[in-house]
Amino acid sequence: MSDKNNKIPFNEDNYTHNIERNNERKLDRRGFMKTLVGAAGVFAVSSLPWGAVAAKELMGLGEKEYPHKKITDVSKLPIGDAVEFKFPGDHDDAILIRLSDNKYVAYQNACTHLRCPVFWVKEQGEMICPCHHGKFDVETGAPTAGPPRRPLPEIQVKVENGAVYAVRVKRYEA
């Protein structure tokens, strides 16, 4: 009876086979999968704020009207001239161009290619980015030449009491 083999033939306490409860691995196969799924969940939850931002934009709350800002007096801006201003923030450069008596156009003047400042060339009737010779149509802000592929964001303006005011920034439509 005592010649029975009562020995475990090899060490069974390893990562794929362990039956001692105290030696339970912290990160066994199951724990690894749990960690994987848990991390995916954390990433999913942490991306929810971006979803909220997107929803806010899609629901039209992005069409927000900034406090009206006086750009210049009508009398100080001859037809065909341009003036630079900041709108809506202090670091958002924009340009206002007077095309005729009553027609004013304004764009944020950061080139949509690499954000160089776009300026107005009166003689050629074009808006030009000096960095890579990008050109924009002054009527619509659409690119007409050069690297930029997207139009300049348009700023709505209104004339009141002999002064030009910036009202809001039109949403960029892709």
Next chain:
Amino acid sequence: MKKRLYLELENCIGCRSCLAACTQCGGHEERNRNYVYDVNPLVNRQTMPLMCLHCENPACARSCPAQAIQIHETGAVLSALVEKCIGCQNCTIACPYGIPKFDQEQNIMYKCDLCIDRTKDGIPPMCASVCPSNTLQWLTDEEIDNKKKQFNLDNGKWVTSMPYLEGETNVKVNLPGILQGITKLF
């Protein structure tokens, strides 16, 4: 103080209190996990309880492909971990005593875990705490040694799992004297 379950099989009166008590243990979900056998059915009325012997080298745990059966630090071989058990029933085949039971509906094996919630804090398992005939006892090793001295053994052999049954077990069994050809003093 480490205590062991000690089975004195001759005392069994077949009342099956241990089965009833087992259903009432916390976590056992009103199912009993042990057995009461008729030793010689149709010949005499001798019965004997049998619960998991909690082997040192448990065949059920070693045969489990998912390591769902774990060995507690007290030596108790636990019931299958619900989240690991895959219901393959290898353990029921491997166990030489036929202890593990199988729940077909939940596809889970369950077996005696020595009422681990109780015994890990030194409280006797439910079966031992209700046994009216002291068949099941919860004793220290020293008390088991004292038992040994009370027996008049004409062959000099003490047979609490002596030297072992199929293998070394944490539960000690005193086989009936009839089977050993010896006489007990009490």
